[in-house]
Amino acid sequence: MAEVTFSPPFTGPDSVADQLRKTGYAVLSPPDVAAWSGCHLDDLLALAADWAALPPDDFLKDGGRYRRRRHACFEVVHGEVVQVAHRAHWQPLEYNALHGGMERWFAPMTAETVARPVWSQLLAALAALSDTVFAAPDAPARWFVEAHQFRIDTTDGIGRPTPEGAHRDGVDLVAVFLVAREGVKGGETRVFEAAGPAGQRFTLSAPWSLMLLDDARMIHETTPIQPLVPGGYRDTLVVTCRRGSFQGADAVA
Numbered sequence: 001m002a003e004v005t006f007s008p009p010f011t012g013p014d015s016v017a018d019q020l021r022k023t024g025y026a027v028l029s030p031p032d033v034a035a036w037s038g039c040h041l042d043d044l045l046a047l048a049a050d051w052a053a054l055p056p057d058d059f060l061k062d063g064g065r066y067r068r069r070r071h072a073c074f075e076v077v078h079g080e081v082v083q084v085a086h087r088a089h090w091q092p093l094e095y096n097a098l099h100g101g102m103e104r105w106f107a108p109m110t111a112e113t114v115a116r117p118v119w120s121q122l123l124a125a126l127a128a129l130s131d132t133v134f135a136a137p138d139a140p141a142r143w144f145v146e147a148h149q150f151r152i153d154t155t156d157g158i159g160r161p162t163p164e165g166a167h168r169d170g171v172d173l174v175a176v177f178l179v180a181r182e183g184v185k186g187g188e189t190r191v192f193e194a195a196g197p198a199g200q201r202f203t204l205s206a207p208w209s210l211m212l213l214d215d216a217r218m219i220h221e222t223t224p225i226q227p228l229v230p231g232g233y234r235d236t237l238v239v240t241c242r243r244g245s246f247q248g249a250d251a252v253a
Helices: 013-023 030-037 041-051 117-134
Strands: 025-028 067-077 080-083 143-153 173-182 184-186 189-193 199-202 209-214 218-222 225-227 233-243
Touching (some): 030 041, 041 143, 117 233, 209 218
Antiparallel strands (some): 189 218
């Protein structure tokens, strides 16, 4: 039986903020990601090589070996991106029933990745969008930004992009970039209103397509992937922006 997929409900680059305010989410095609962020698409595509050597995620409580990961933290204000000291990723059980309440010290992103000009440009664009949607117009916020490189593989048959299930992240903005998708089926993105009946389902397949979420309003998940060929995998970049502090700053101080 052929796999059934749903096309993403793409938004134009000039309508991103309005779409986020209206529906709580927005989805952009790769060319529109480049137009919206001011990044050259070729520079974004060149980042994909940095996913080839991600170390294993040693914190999976379901016993799986399907996830590889790196993590880094930044502060962004007035378009200035500053990497901060490496820290644990922490979420409360309220937002992550599987992995919440624990310090997870993931391997840091490489210096070569974060030194690329396109990297800072991308984070600055996400912070600027967060200012537009969530902050006062005349008072840009200091955004506490966490970035996660993920590779979900199918070495053991099934890979789970969101083993915690449908969830929120406890931040203001969530950005999920599809970096690569090779030899897999599944991986359907699902978003739901946190306080209402509306939902949407679609499959991100083109490299550097993007889903943006107002995390307070939307719940999201991605369905498991299975191999179409040996060695199939799905690479993503997840970036979150949060006002006030990094999540768990008091809990892990």
